[in-house]
Amino acid sequence: MLEKGKINATEFQLLVIVFTIGSSVLTSPSQVTKIVKQDAWITSALTVLISLFFIYLYNKIADLYPSMTFIECLEKVFGKWLGKIAALIFLFYLYYLTAGVLREIGNFFTTQILVETPIEIIMILFLLTVLYGVRLGLEVIVRTALIFYPWIIFLLLMLFLFLIPEIKLENVQPILEAGLKPFMKATYNNLSIPYNQLIILLMVAPYVNEKKQMKRAFYKGTLFGGLVITLIILFSILVLGAENSARQSYPSFILGKKINIGGFLERIEAIVAIIWILTVYFKISICYYSLSNGLANVLGLKSHQILMFPLFLLIISFSIIAHPDMVHFQHFLAKTWPHYSFTICLFLPLLVVIIGKLSKKISAAKSS
Amino acid sequence: MWAIIGMLTTGVVISLFEIPPLVKKRWWREIIAYFLLLSIGMTFAVLLCLKINIPTPINWIEKIYSPVTSFVERILS
Numbered sequence: 001m002l003e004k005g006k007i008n009a010t011e012f013q014l015l016v017i018v019f020t021i022g023s024s025v026l027t028s029p030s031q032v033t034k035i036v037k038q039d040a041w042i043t044s045a046l047t048v049l050i051s052l053f054f055i056y057l058y059n060k061i062a063d064l065y066p067s068m069t070f071i072e073c074l075e076k077v078f079g080k081w082l083g084k085i086a087a088l089i090f091l092f093y094l095y096y097l098t099a100g101v102l103r104e105i106g107n108f109f110t111t112q113i114l115v116e117t118p119i120e121i122i123m124i125l126f127l128l129t130v131l132y133g134v135r136l137g138l139e140v141i142v143r144t145a146l147i148f149y150p151w152i153i154f155l156l157l158m159l160f161l162f163l164i165p166e167i168k169l170e171n172v173q174p175i176l177e178a179g180l181k182p183f184m185k186a187t188y189n190n191l192s193i194p195y196n197q198l199i200i201l202l203m204v205a206p207y208v209n210e211k212k213q214m215k216r217a218f219y220k221g222t223l224f225g226g227l228v229i230t231l232i233i234l235f236s237i238l239v240l241g242a243e244n245s246a247r248q249s250y251p252s253f254i255l256g257k258k259i260n261i262g263g264f265l266e267r268i269e270a271i272v273a274i275i276w277i278l279t280v281y282f283k284i285s286i287c288y289y290s291l292s293n294g295l296a297n298v299l300g301l302k303s304h305q306i307l308m309f310p311l312f313l314l315i316i317s318f319s320i321i322a323h324p325d326m327v328h329f330q331h332f333l334a335k336t337w338p339h340y341s342f343t344i345c346l347f348l349p350l351l352v353v354i355i356g357k358l359s360k361k362i363s364a365a366k367s368s
Numbered sequence: 369m370w371a372i373i374g375m376l377t378t379g380v381v382i383s384l385f386e387i388p389p390l391v392k393k394r395w396w397r398e399i400i401a402y403f404l405l406l407s408i409g410m411t412f413a414v415l416l417c418l419k420i421n422i423p424t425p426i427n428w429i430e431k432i433y434s435p436v437t438s439f440v441e442r443i444l445s
Contacts, residue, residue: 096426185444301398306390309382310402313409321412321422332426339436340429 002293002304005139007204009213013221014145015286016201018152020225022283023101024194026108026276028229029236029251031193031334035186036178038171038242041234043186048226050187051195055222057349058198059215062205064356070202071294074348077355086348087298091291093344094200098287099319100329102127105280106319107326112253113273123316127288130281131312134289135305138207141285148278155275156228160235162259162268167238192338194229196345198222203290249330288315371417379410 007015032040065073074090075083105126106119114122133141178186201218208214236251239258245251256269292311296304323329383406390399415422430437 181444185440188440188444296401299397299401301401302395303398306386306398306402307405309386310405310409313379313413314405317409317412317416320416322424322426324424328426332430335437336430336433339433339440 002296002302003138003207005137006207006209007139007142009208009210009217011142011146012201012204012208012214013217014149015142015204015282016198016218016221017225017228018145018149018279018282019198019201019286020194020222021152021228022194022276022279022281023104024229025232025279026250026252026272027104028190028193029233029245030248032186032190032233033237033242033246033251034334035182035189037246038173038237039176039178039183040186040237040242040245041172041230042176043183043190044226044230044233047187047190047195048223048230051191051198051222051226052219054191054196054346055198055218057346057353058202059218060353061202061349061356062211062214064353064360066211067206069206069290069293069297070199071297073202073352073356075297077352077359084298087294090344090348091294091298093340094287094291094294095315095318096322097197097200098284098291099315099322101280101284101287102315103319103323103329105277107329108250108253108273108276112250120316120320123319126281127284127312127316130284130288131308133281133285134292135308138204138289141282141289145282148282152275152278155271159256159259159271159275160231162261162265163235163239163255165261166258167235168241169238171238171241172234189334189338192341192345194225195222196341199345199349200287200290203293204286372414375410375413375417379406 028044029040032043036043061070061073065076068076071087071090074086077083078086102123106123109122110117110119133144198218205214232252232255236245236255239255240248240251245254248254253269253272256272257267259268260266288308288311292304292307295307295311301307323332383402386402387399390402412422
């Protein structure tokens with residue numbers, strides 16, 4: 001065990017919620033509305049329900065190997081060398097995800113808030129705070145999430161409340177116009193943006209000390225996070241209209257600009273930015289933590305804190321190298337990312353569950 | 369130029385903090401892993417500072433998945 005800290009089920013649920021909301025609260029409205037227009041909120045609600053099957057699968061893995069992180073599971077199931085290769089493939093996914101989310105922060109800041117600051121500076125500053133949290137360990141990250149969680153909920157509530165006067169109901173009509181195929185495509189794409197990334201929480205799951213409640217917490221957290229994202233999508237369609245939200249790269253940020261209470265409370269888009277920065281901070285922290293923990297496991301090290309500074313450089317440089325520009329990024333996200341994400345987050349765990357169950361049965365048959 | 373110098377000094381200073389406790393504990397494996405990763409990261413960072421174009425692995429992933437991508441595009445559109 002590389003981590004000595006323990007967390008309980010409620011804190012695990014917070015991590016799931018924050019992980020689901022982080023990064024998708026800003027980007028997923030435009031990606032979904034691009035495909036299905038005003039029906040995006042139905043797609044999103046459907047996606048949350050489908051994602052429960054994924055959670056079922058991940059809970060099965062946590063059941064099979066309760067005291068192992070996902071990387072250790074891979075080595076246990078596939079044997080030493082094949083397991084290490086599978087673990088490296090998974091780690092590359094994690095590495096890309098960390099760098100990609102970091103790049104999203106950079107893109108957002110350089111296009112919307114700090115227009116003249118170089119993107120590298122923003123990413124370095126952000127990752128430095130993450131590095132500080134991650135070095136202090138899992139418990140510290142979770143406690144920080146516990147402190148900021150009420151703020152996230154409060155700001156979300158404020159955003160939704162203030163937007164109610166701006167709603168135009170005719171924006172969601174006609175309902176179910178899109179047709180079956182775009183519907184399926186949007187659901188497929190939407191599944192890969194936050195929901196099947198939740199497999200990364202299997203890297204944290206062995207450190208949860210209440211195993212029974214953990215499974216319920218996993219379901220509940222996903223449902224709640226999904227509800228928030230669905231509401232955000234619904235509101236951006238209701239307020240901005242489907243065409244307009246599809247055209248913006250950050251519709252929920254524009255949503256904040258629309259708030260106007262009696263000509264007095266105006267332009268509080270910073271609310272959305274704060275929600276997003278807080279949730280994304282925890283998302284990157286979890287990814288970064290899992291990355292260094294997993295890598296230390298693959299290399300067979302006794303401590304993973306030592307890998308954090310080299311990983312800092314690697315993540316920063318990869319987030320710049322990976323995509324030369326934003327068009328490349330958006331293209332990859334829309335076209336290839338869903339398939340890539342599905343191979344890592346569906347087929348790999350499926351294989352683990354099947355082989356794990358078989359080998360348990362065989363060893364039980366041998367011993368009897 | 370200054371960016372490269374600054375980065376290299378940061379690397380050296382942080383290594384001075386990180387490495388001595390490991391040497392005391394004789395954790396050689398950790399030291400090797402640390403320097404390996406650090407040198408890869410430094411190389412990337414220096415190449416970026418010199419504005420040398422590095423081919424992205426994302427294009428390879430796109431190539432690997434291109435049959436799947438075109439198949440799904442054909443079915444769902």
